[in-house]
Amino acid sequence: MAAKIKKGDKVVVLAGRDKGKTGSVLQVIPTDTRAVVQGINLIRKHTKQTAAQEAGIYTREAPIHLSNLALADKNGKATRVGFTTTKDGTKVRVARSTGDVIDG
DSSP, X not given: OOOSSOTTOEEXXXXXXXXXXXXXXXXXXXXXXXXXXXXXXXXXEEEOOOSSSOOEEEEEEOOEEGGGEEEEOTTSOEEOEEEEEOTTSOEEEEETXXXXXXXX
């Protein structure tokens, strides 16, 4: 199955405490159908001191379910993603709201 949301995409949060916020996808976890988005779903992590890092409370992004994300179109609004083939036969992602090609 082709991925509708990929690393580097700009997405809009549809549900949860960060609803309406936008961010860039840092990582996609297809086995859990989740993604890590920059600045979204922030958690506070308490860590012990190790040889590599200091002890303390760190803020980092937690994965968010893909059903709560939508790709942002060129206007920054949430849009659905479809697929089409170009004249040379390559499969590309298309924004359903505008019809614009998302992939280069």
